[in-house]
Amino acid sequence: MAAPPQLRALLVVVNALLRKRRYHAALAVLKGFRNGAVYGAKIRAPHALVMTFLFRNGRSTCTCCHASCLP
Secondary structure (H helix, E strand, O other), X not given: OOOOHHHHHHHHHHHHHHXXXXXXXXXXXXXXXXXXXXXXXXXXXXXXXXXXXXXXXXOXXXXXXXXXXXX
């Protein structure tokens, strides 16, 4: 099924805008924020949740071992 002409025109305009070198730095910053948010949602948040439930009762030997293995 073909896209409507309005959608095609919008895609052409957006693609032309993205190709301009003038906006490269701003788009790179936006991409960095997006990648950071995706990384935080996929990796950091679940890890923090699991660590909260595993080490809820205070400091233990597992906490020290985990903290020393991270670096």
